[in-house]
Amino acid sequence: MTICQKNKVTKYVLLQTQKSVKHSNMNKCLFYLLIFLFIASCKKSKTYEDSNSQSTFSDLHWDRILIPEGGQVQAVAGNIDDTLLVSTLYNTYLVTNKGKTITRTSTHLNNTPGFYVVGDTIYALSADSYDERFEKHYASIPSYYTINKGVTWHPAYNKNSLFVLTGEVTTKENITIKLNYHKGSDKNGKGDNFVHRSTISRTENGNITLLDHPIINEQPINLYLDNKERLYILTGGSFSEAGLYISPPARSQAYLYISKKAI
Numbered sequence: 001m002t003i004c005q006k007n008k009v010t011k012y013v014l015l016q017t018q019k020s021v022k023h024s025n026m027n028k029c030l031f032y033l034l035i036f037l038f039i040a041s042c043k044k045s046k047t048y049e050d051s052n053s054q055s056t057f058s059d060l061h062w063d064r065i066l067i068p069e070g071g072q073v074q075a076v077a078g079n080i081d082d083t084l085l086v087s088t089l090y091n092t093y094l095v096t097n098k099g100k101t102i103t104r105t106s107t108h109l110n111n112t113p114g115f116y117v118v119g120d121t122i123y124a125l126s127a128d129s130y131d132e133r134f135e136k137h138y139a140s141i142p143s144y145y146t147i148n149k150g151v152t153w154h155p156a157y158n159k160n161s162l163f164v165l166t167g168e169v170t171t172k173e174n175i176t177i178k179l180n181y182h183k184g185s186d187k188n189g190k191g192d193n194f195v196h197r198s199t200i201s202r203t204e205n206g207n208i209t210l211l212d213h214p215i216i217n218e219q220p221i222n223l224y225l226d227n228k229e230r231l232y233i234l235t236g237g238s239f240s241e242a243g244l245y246i247s248p249p250a251r252s253q254a255y256l257y258i259s260k261k262a263i
Contacts, residue, residue, distance in 0.1 A: 046104040048102040048104075062260060063080075064214075066255055067086055068102065068253055071089035071250065072235070072236020072247075073234035073235060073236060073255070074112055074114075075166070076232055076256065077117055077150075078149060079226035080226070080258055084096075087113075090107070090110045090111075092105050092106040093105065094151070105150055105151060109144060113125060113128040113139040113222075114139025114140075114166050120147050122147075124142060125139040125140055125141060125162070126141050126142070136168070140160075142159040142160070143155070166222050169225040175204045175263070176202070177200060177211060177225075177263060179220055181198050182195075183196060184196060196245065200223075213257065214257065221234045221236050230263065232256055233257040235255050
């Protein structure tokens, strides 16, 4: 074999070796990518069993559900007897078994201010707004929808006209329960635009009274009525010694309160 031939053979071997190494590296990259995607998919779903079993909360008229790592409960759909879909600042959860089982189903549907329900379809609304003239708060602009109570989600298109009223509910007997938002100075008279504790009013036949509820340390965030007209009060955050609202720490637990009977 001539020197020229040897050089050609050497180049061929080197080329094949490089291709083999590249192919091997690609396989390794693909392998690690598949592992990463598998782990990521597993992290999306997490179940908290009996997270409420050790609760010391006791009230004749209200139940309380703890949502782990939620920070603040934003919106709910469904009911506590079957499946309750819960949106928080950081995740979306399914509450089943009357609050004993809580499953995190989505990490990309965080901070959803409202759900719009049509039959078996639930739309997650991504924006909130305020009508100052009528003092009404709304959630609008669907981003995703589910047809299996929140187990899986799909992008929502061309549904921008959908919206729901938030912070206010009305029963079949025309009783209106409403969140009243308050701002002002702290207890020491400093400032004038601090967020204070929201109150909850009850209007029946034109008579307005404050709703009696067991919430002490949390801020009421939203209201919801289920098909049995039980009232759900969604909460989050806390208050300083000066009486000012403090946003919840990241991944802190959140609570929602449910009336045991129709409101």
